[in-house]
Amino acid sequence: MTSSRNTTLCRSVDRLVEAVLGLLALVSGGMVLLIVWHLLAGAWPAIAAGRLGAFFTDAKWQPGSLRDPQFGVVTMLVGSSLVTLLAVVIALPVGLATAIFHRFYAPAFLERWNRRMMELLIGVPAVVFGFWGLMIVVPAIVRVAPDMPGQSLLAGGIVLGLMILPVIALTSQAALQAVPTTLLHAAAGLGLGRARTIWSIALPTARGGITSGVLLALARAIGETMAVVLVCGNIPQIPTSLFDPIRPITSTIALEMGYATSSHKALLFCAGLVLVLFTALFVGWLSFRRNDTDPGTGGA
Amino acid sequence: MITGSSTVAPVVADVAKRYENTHPGTRIEVQSGGSSRGISDASTGVADIGMVSRALTDEEKQKLTAHLLAADGVCVIVHKDNPVKELNKGQLIDIYTKKVTNWNQVGGADATIVVANKAEGRSTLEIFVHFLGLDNADIKADVICGENLHVINSVVSNPNTIGYVSIGTASAEAGAGTPIKLIVTEGVTPTMESVRDGSFPITRPLNLVTDAETSPAARAFLDYLMSPEIHDLIEKHYFVPVR
Secondary structure (H helix, E strand, O other): OHHHHHHHHHHHHHHHHHHHHHHHHHHHHHHHHHHHHHHHHHHHHHHHHHHHHHHHHHEEEEEEOOOOOEOOOOOHHHHHHHHHHHHHHHHHHHHHHHHHHHHOOOOOHHHHHHHHHHHHHHHOHHHHHHHHHHHHHHHHHHHHHOOOOOOOOOHHHHHHHHHHHHHHHHHHHHHHHOHHHHHHHHHEEEOHHHHHHHHHHHHOHHHHHHHHHHHHHHHHHHHHHHHHHHHEEEEOOOOOOOOEEEEOOHHHHHHHHHHOOOHHHHHHHHHHHHHHHHHHHHHHHHHHHHHHHHHOOOOO | OOEEOOOOOOHHHHHHHHHHHHHOOOOEEEOOHHHHHHHHHHHHOOEEEEEEEEOOOOOHHHHHEEEEEEEEEEEEEEEOOOOOOOOOOHHHHHHOOOOEEEEEHHOOOOOEOEEEEEEEOHHHHHHHHHHHHHOOOOOOEEEOOOOOOHHHHHHHHHOOOEEEEOOOOOOOEHHOOOEEEEEEEEEEEOOOHHHHHOOOOEEEEEEEEEEEOOHHHHHHHHHHOOOOOHHHHHOOOOOOOOO
């Protein structure tokens, strides 16, 4: 009698927990839909007025021009993509090297200390990174290329790269730590050296987790705003060199949203929508490719 | 509720603080967001008073009344180490349209000029472009900045940069030891005095705007803003009180 009542109680508690957890999970996931809905509502005046075409056909972005207003976002999509790509190109090798060092080479105290420092780096506000970039990285670039503005694709890539470096390093380390020790012992048993074991056993096994980390870093980099707005130069153009200024979409929204009147504001909402869709497609494509080429390998 | 120009907001916030101290029970909320927001919020009634750092257009004048709070100038700045001291309107047009691209063409050292511009919608941009008689699309910039401080920091981080900011901000920063120099334009040195006597060519009015229905409480605060009692606060922000 008592035991069956306990079971019933347990079951209803269980059901309650399930409902609460489910609700919270769906709220967090549903936030994305809510944000997209909000963006759509804000962008609607421009979409209804048929301005979306100009978004992709206009060559320039000069919404404030009276003589020749243009609303092209292609240069800014290119800017967002290039600066994100450059950041990953800079951060991935360094982050991976850090993770391998932490997992296989570093003495415990050094690993602990260095990992804590990287966790701190994640917490540094973006605007501090941006200011640091403007005051330290940009003058250094001007010394290398004195005829260029300094605020550039390169400056943005370096600052963003530094911001996503700890994300890549820490998630890669977690992925490497999840590699079963039996595998590593087996490799040692076969007489493989440490470098060979890392290269042929640990890294391929941890690939899924490392890719997840890179995706997370990519998504963070493409949406980053306060740092890039201070160091990228914000000129909407297709760059011809690393030293040319570029304008990511996020910069445009940050620079102009507070100052825009109705029709211009709707276009900025459109730009935000385009960025969200672009990120979704990009991340979707990457995870699709990952599942395709890498079946059965779990994430971190 | 008061919204609008980020140039005017800090002064009005200071005045509001003093007003709240002397008038217990009054709550004044000041939010910045640009002159355009000041116009739209004041006309839709979202805000009791709007802050607008430019002259009103004829269309705006039909709906809103402007109350002149103070005057501000927009001045051109370069790095302190740049030997150039003076640039006239023609030279500025050439620089901002990239007809002139080296500092040695305007009396400086042999170095490429880096042109810093403001982002769309900023009233400093509108006033500067209007002074030069150009359209936004004519300007060929190397760097686009949001805030005045971003322009100043760009000049500091690359000494070949030319930019333009509010005289108030520029004087405050130069006074605090930031290595920038205010450029003499059309023969007039940008100072509080030259803005006050009207001789400086690039100035703008800092306006407060209200629509037809102003609440008595808002009206009372507006009167306080217009009174000489707060001139010290206006000068503290490096603007020039009018009257």
